[in-house]
Amino acid sequence: MYAFEYHRPTSVKEAGSLAGQAEDTKFLAGGHTLLPTMKLRLAGPANLIDLGQIAELRGIERTGDTITIGAMMKHAEVANSADVKEAIPALAEMAELIGDPHVRNRGTIGGSVANNDPSADYPAACLALNATIVTNQRKIAADDFFQGIFTTALEEGEIITQISFPIPSRAAYAKFRNPASRYALVGVFVAKHADVVRVTVTGAGSNGVFRVPEMEQALSGNFAAEALDGIAVGEDGMNSDIHADAAYRAHLVGVMARRAVQAAAARG
Amino acid sequence: MTTVSLTVNGQPVTADVDPRTLLVQFLRENLRLTGTHVGCDTSQCGACVVHLNGQAVKSCTILAVQAHASVVTTIEGIAGGGELHPMQAAFREHHGLQCGYCTPGMIMSAIDIVNRKGNALDEQTIRAELEGNLCRCTGYHNIVKAVAAGAQAMAQAPLQQAAE
Ligand SMILES: Cc1cc2nc3c(=O)[nH]c(=O)nc-3n(C[C@H](O)[C@H](O)[C@H](O)COP(=O)(O)OP(=O)(O)OC[C@H]3O[C@@H](n4cnc5c(N)ncnc54)[C@H](O)[C@@H]3O)c2cc1C
Ligand code: FES
Numbered sequence: 064m065y066a067f068e069y070h071r072p073t074s075v076k077e078a079g080s081l082a083g084q085a086e087d088t089k090f091l092a093g094g095h096t097l098l099p100t101m102k103l104r105l106a107g108p109a110n111l112i113d114l115g116q117i118a119e120l121r122g123i124e125r126t127g128d129t130i131t132i133g134a135m136m137k138h139a140e141v142a143n144s145a146d147v148k149e150a151i152p153a154l155a156e157m158a159e160l161i162g163d164p165h166v167r168n169r170g171t172i173g174g175s176v177a178n179n180d181p182s183a184d185y186p187a188a189c190l191a192l193n194a195t196i197v198t199n200q201r202k203i204a205a206d207d208f209f210q211g212i213f214t215t216a217l218e219e220g221e222i223i224t225q226i227s228f229p230i231p232s233r234a235a236y237a238k239f240r241n242p243a244s245r246y247a248l249v250g251v252f253v254a255k256h257a258d259v260v261r262v263t264v265t266g267a268g269s270n271g272v273f274r275v276p277e278m279e280q281a282l283s284g285n286f287a288a289e290a291l292d293g294i295a296v297g298e299d300g301m302n303s304d305i306h307a308d309a310a311y312r313a314h315l316v317g318v319m320a321r322r323a324v325q326a327a328a329a330r331g
Numbered sequence: 332m333t334t335v336s337l338t339v340n341g342q343p344v345t346a347d348v349d350p351r352t353l354l355v356q357f358l359r360e361n362l363r364l365t366g367t368h369v370g371c372d373t374s375q376c377g378a379c380v381v382h383l384n385g386q387a388v389k390s391c392t393i394l395a396v397q398a399h400a401s402v403v404t405t406i407e408g409i410a411g412g413g414e415l416h417p418m419q420a421a422f423r424e425h426h427g428l429q430c431g432y433c434t435p436g437m438i439m440s441a442i443d444i445v446n447r448k449g450n451a452l453d454e455q456t457i458r459a460e461l462e463g464n465l466c467r468c469t470g471y472h473n474i475v476k477a478v479a480a481g482a483q484a485m486a487q488a489p490l491q492q493a494a495e
C-alpha cells in the first residue's frame with residue numbers, strides 16, 4: 064500500500080471541504096473494496112478521508128412509503144433492521160447474501176453503491192426499487208446514477224449521504240453466487256410497484272447492472288413466472304469469464320428472474 | 332503519523348502509527364499479539380478475525396486508525412483465569428484443528444456466531460456462518476462439531492462469556 068495522509072472528519076460538511084481542498088482524495092467507508100485495491104496498488108490516493116466517524120451518515124428511517132438508509136450503514140445492519148425486514152424484506156435478504164458475516168460487519172451500502180461493481184448486489188436493488196441516491200449536493204435517480212461498470216454519476220468529491228427506497232408492493236432477489244467470491248454470478252431483483260414492474264440484473268452484463276424491459280412489460284400485465292415463458296435474454300453484452308461464459312449467464316438470467324418472481328408472488 | 336487510542340483485550344493502548352498500518356499488523360507487530368494470523372491478506376480466509384466492538388471482522392482489511400476509540404478482542408483475550416474459553420476447549424476436545432493456522436479466526440468467528448444465533452446451532456447454520464473462514468487441513472468436519480459443542484458449553488459458562 065502506498066503512503067497517504069489520513070483524515071477523520073466528523074461531519075459531511077467537513078468531509079466535503081477536505082475533499083475540496085486536498086489533492087487526490089478518496090473516501091473510505093467500510094474499506095472492503097478500497098483497502099484490497101490499495102494493497103494491490105491499483106489505487107494510491109494521497110489523501111484518505113474516513114467517513115467512519117460521521118454520525119449523520121448513519122441510521123435507517125421509515126417515513127410513509129419510503130425507507131431511507133444512511134450511507135455508512137453496514138450490510139449486517141440493513142439485513143437485521145426490523146424496519147427494512149418489514150417494509151422491504153427483499154432488501155434485507157439481499158444484504159444478508161453479501162459476502163460472509165465479517166464482510167457484512169464492515170461493508171456499507173454507500174460504498175457498494177459508489178463502487179458500482181458489475182457483480183455487486185446493491186446496484187440491482189437500487190435500480191429495481193427505483194431508489195434515489197442522495198448526496199451532499201443533489202438527489203440522483205438510480206436510473207441516472209449507474210452508468211456502466213465502476214462508473215456512476217458521482218462527481219469528484221461528492222459524498223453519498225443516504226439512499227431512499229420507495230416501498231414496493233412486492234419484491235424479491237434471486238442470486239446465483241460465485242461459490243468462491245460470493246459475488247453474484249447472476250443476480251436478478253424484481254420489484255412490483257403500484258404502476259410498473261422493474262426487473263434488474265447484476266453480475267451478468269459486461270457493462271454492469273441493467274434492466275430487462277421485455278420482462279418488465281410481461282410482468283406488468285401478469286405478475287407470475289409463466290409470464291416470462293418465451294422471453295430469453297441474448298448472449299450479446301453478457302460477461303464471459305472463467306466462472307461462466309456468456310451463454311450460461313444469459314440462461315441464468317431467465318432462471319433467476321423466474322425464481323425471483325415466484326418468491327415475490329409468494330409473499331402474498 | 333496518526334495517533335490511535337483503543338482498548339485491546341481490556342487494556343487501553345495509545346500509539347502513533349503510519350496510517351497505512353493494518354489493524355492486524357498493529358496487533359501483531361506493535362502489541363506482539365501474534366495469535367491473530369494473516370493467511371491471505373486479501374479478505375478471503377478469516378485467519379485474521381478479531382472482535383471489533385463485539386463483532387467479528389477481518390483485521391487485515393481494517394486500518395488500525397479506523398479502530399480508533401474502539402474495543403478490540405483477540406484470541407489472547409478470551410480465556411479467563413488460566414482456563415480456556417469453552418470454545419477453545421471444544422476445539423481441543425473435538426480435534427477442530429490440525430496445523431492450527433486458521434484456528435484463532437475460527438474460534439473468534441465461532442464465538443460471534445453464538446453471540447448472534449444462540450447456543451443451539453445446527454450443522455447447516457454453522458457451515459453457512461463459517462463461509463468467511465477457510466481451513467486447508469481439517470475438511471471442516473471436526474470444526475463443525477467443535478463449534479456446536481463449544482456453543483452448548485458457552486451456555487453453561489456465563490462467567491467466561493462475561494469476561495469477553
Ligand atoms: C470477501 C468479500 C466478499 C464480498 N462479497 C460481496 C458480494 O457478495 N456482493 C457484493 O455486493 N459485494 C461484496 N463485497 C464487497 C463489499 O460489499 C464492499 O463492502 C462494498 O463493495 C464496498 O463498500 P465499503 O463500505 O467497503 O466501501 P469502501 O471500500 O470503503 O469504498 C468503495 C468505494 O466507494 C467510495 N465511497 C465509499 N463510501 C462513499 C460515499 N458515502 N460517498 C461517495 N463515495 C463513497 C470509496 O471512495 C471507494 O472508491 C465483498 C467484499 C469482500 C472483501
Ligand atoms: S488474512 Fe484477513 S482474511 Fe485472510
Ligand code: FES
Binds near residue numbers: 427428433434465469
Ligand atoms: S487447521 Fe490447518 S488451516 Fe485449519
